[in-house]
Amino acid sequence: MNILADFADDALRLFEDTTRRAGAVFEPSLRIGVTGLNRAGKTVFITSLIANLLERERMTRLSAQRDGRIEAAMLRPQPSADVPRFDYEEHLAAMTGPNPAWPSSTRRTSELRLSIRFRRTGLLSGLAGDGVLHLDIVDYPGEWLLDLPLLNTPWADWSRQSIEAARRPERIGHAGAFLAWAEKVDGTASVDETEAREGAALFADYLKAARQAGLSAISPGRFLMPGDLAGTPALTFAPLPDPDGPHDSLARLMRDRYDAYRRFVVKPFFQTHFAKVDRQIVLIDALSAVDAGPRAVADLRKAMSDILDCFRHGEKSWLGPIFGRRVDRLLFAATKADHVHHTQHSALQAITAALVRESIERASYKGAQVEALALASLRSTVEQTVEENGETLHCVRGRSLGSGEEVVVYPGQLPEDPATIVDASRHGHGEEGWLSEDYGFMRFAPPIRSGKPGYGPPHLRLDMAAEFLFGDKLQ
Numbered sequence: 238m239n240i241l242a243d244f245a246d247d248a249l250r251l252f253e254d255t256t257r258r259a260g261a262v263f264e265p266s267l268r269i270g271v272t273g274l275n276r277a278g279k280t281v282f283i284t285s286l287i288a289n290l291l292e293r294e295r296m297t298r299l300s301a302q303r304d305g306r307i308e309a310a311m312l313r314p315q316p317s318a319d320v321p322r323f324d325y326e327e328h329l330a331a332m333t334g335p336n337p338a339w340p341s342s343t344r345r346t347s348e349l350r351l352s353i354r355f356r357r358t359g360l361l362s363g364l365a366g367d368g369v370l371h372l373d374i375v376d377y378p379g380e381w382l383l384d385l386p387l388l389n390t391p392w393a394d395w396s397r398q399s400i401e402a403a404r405r406p407e408r409i410g411h412a413g414a415f416l417a418w419a420e421k422v423d424g425t426a427s428v429d430e431t432e433a434r435e436g437a438a439l440f441a442d443y444l445k446a447a448r449q450a451g452l453s454a455i456s457p458g459r460f461l462m463p464g465d466l467a468g469t470p471a472l473t474f475a476p477l478p479d480p481d482g483p484h485d486s487l488a489r490l491m492r493d494r495y496d497a498y499r500r501f502v503v504k505p506f507f508q509t510h511f512a513k514v515d516r517q518i519v520l521i522d523a524l525s526a527v528d529a530g531p532r533a534v535a536d537l538r539k540a541m542s543d544i545l546d547c548f549r550h551g552e553k554s555w556l557g558p559i560f561g562r563r564v565d566r567l568l569f570a571a572t573k574a575d576h577v578h579h580t581q582h583s584a585l586q587a588i589t590a591a592l593v594r595e596s597i598e599r600a601s602y603k604g605a606q607v608e609a610l611a612l613a614s615l616r617s618t619v620e621q622t623v624e625e626n627g628e629t630l631h632c633v634r635g636r637s638l639g640s641g642e643e644v645v646v647y648p649g650q651l652p653e654d655p656a657t658i659v660d661a662s663r664h665g666h667g668e669e670g671w672l673s674e675d676y677g678f679m680r681f682a683p684p685i686r687s688g689k690p691g692y693g694p695p696h697l698r699l700d701m702a703a704e705f706l707f708g709d710k711l712q
């Protein structure tokens with residue numbers, strides 16, 4: 238490890254922090270970490286949150302808005318000159334235009350600053366004039382989040398764990414070709430670039446297939462979403478059943494590349510974008526996992542717990558400066574809650590909280606406030622009650638993503654007791670899916686917008702999320 242380089246990193250960070258705090262006396266900025274695996278709903282959340290802060294009629298549970306104290310909100314130049322700007326206008330136009338469509342998967346990091354001018358409450362209201370809060374939000378490909386646990390996992394452990402994972406029943410069907418390669422390859426043989434490339438390609442194919450099958454705990458993330466690193470040596474490695482080898486061997490080459498990946502790709506990403514986070518929202522697509530069945534839920538729990546465990550290292554480990562130092566509010570949000578009727582939202586919220594409970598209990602958040610809620614960033618359905626065979630079914634109605642036709646769907650009933658789902662996933666058994674067959678088929682297109690002036694895109698509880706994340710800073 239290059240101690241000098243690390244020291245320089247830390248010194249730079251300290252300088253940035255100090256400057257930020259000095260500026261903060263007059264115009265505080267708050268960095269909101271929007272965390273979530275791929276397809277969890279980050280880009281839609283950020284776009285809708287910004288749109289609803291610019292046009293605030295649907296934000297009545299944000300207290301500053303309810304009390305009529307927000308004077309103005311506007312997009313301002315972001316603080317980081319070297320990160321692309323979040324393409325808010327394009328995402329919003331796509332989601333709310335005449336032919337609404339969801340954004341495509343995010344391929345790179347981007348950032349946006351929204352500034353809010355508000356009237357202060359209490360003693361300060363007469364003395365200090367209006368307050369200003371700058372919200373800084375970063376979007377990134379969800380796949381990259383799964384790299385976080387690698388920072389704490391040396392090559393030999395990672396190699397062993399990855400091979401074991403590939404042999405698990407839910408994965409082996411996707412990993413056959415890769416495992417066949419891994420079992421025949423000799424790590425002690427001398428370096429062979431063709432062999433390394435073949436292994437890396439087969440490993441990447443397996444990861445992509447596993448993700449396609451609905452599994453979450455898949456890393457390294459850049460194998461799925463390489464950004465501009467495609468084809469570089471830092472992405473040309475694969476785990477080996479026998480990870481040790483002499484100098485100049487294939488195993489050594491793989492180890493060096495794995496270490497380079499962690500050092501030059503993973504660490505800077507988390508340092509740049511997570512170290513400065515003040516408040517964190519973790520978006521979880523619990524409904525899709527519940528629908529896919531116990532194994533997918535178990536896999537989601539594992540992915541989330543591997544990630545959340547990294548938050549608990551506190552000051553002692555070198556992950557300390559990245560996590561756990563400043564985040565004082567942490568919100569776990571089940572996304573896409575508009576897929577189920579509101580009578581099931583409390584069950585969805587409870588399942589989400591149960592999925593992450595053990596990790597939260599293990600984590601040392603040092604007095605951080607932690608909450609869970611179920612939300613929809615862009616509400617795409619309305620509710621409808623249907624009588625069928627003397628039974629009342631609580632359905633949702635929306636436009637089908639494929640045909641654009643209106644469909645009424647009964648998504649099934651989530652268990653009231655989250656333990657039903659969490660325990661079944663822990664033991665790897667239970668019904669294949671808890672929701673009705675209709676759920677799996679159901680993907681709704683974004684709604685056609687009414688375009689009422691002053692109203693942002695429709696949502697569920699986005700204002701409650703906003704209140705929790707930064708309502709106190711608008712006092």
Ligand SMILES: Nc1nc2c(ncn2[C@@H]2O[C@H](COP(=O)(O)OP(=O)(O)OP(=O)(O)O)[C@@H](O)[C@H]2O)c(=O)[nH]1
Pocket residue numbers: 273274275276277278279280281282339340341342343344377378379380572573574575576612613614615616617680681
């Ligand atoms: N019905 C509904 N679907 C949603 C909502 N938010 C997200 N989705 C669905 O989830 C998909 C993924 O949302 P994104 O915001 O692109 O997810 P992401 O976390 O940015 O994903 P990556 O960029 O791949 O990391 C969308 O294409 C929609 O199909 C919502 O509020 N309601």
Ligand SMILES: [Mg+2]
Pocket residue numbers: 279280281341342343376377378379
């Ligand atoms: Mg995205």
